[in-house]
Amino acid sequence: MGYGRGYGMMDGWFGGGIFMLLFVVAIIVGGFFLVRMLMKQSKTTVQTTENTALEILKQRYARGEISHEEFEKMKVHLL
Numbered sequence: 001m002g003y004g005r006g007y008g009m010m011d012g013w014f015g016g017g018i019f020m021l022l023f024v025v026a027i028i029v030g031g032f033f034l035v036r037m038l039m040k041q042s043k044t045t046v047q048t049t050e051n052t053a054l055e056i057l058k059q060r061y062a063r064g065e066i067s068h069e070e071f072e073k074m075k076v077h078l079l
Contacts, residue, residue, distance in 0.1 A: 053078050 057078065061071040 054075070057066075057071065057074050060066050061068070066074070
């Protein structure tokens with residue numbers, strides 16, 4: 001039957017080359033979006049913590065637990 005080139009799934013440019021290229025591109029694009037997502041998530045976490053601390057401070061002042069001077073002093077440290 002011969003030792004020539006057959007028509008298997010991974011033969012030639014259309015079999016192996018394109019799929020390998022698509023695989024590499026998919027890995028690069030996936031990595032890019034993963035890094036963007038992690039960076040966005042870390043920024044959101046920091047902002048949420050700061051907002052939460054300021055909100056707690058406002059609540060303590062509203063309940064009368066701290067004086068106006070203490071409130072202003074603590075607010076400066078948070079911002």
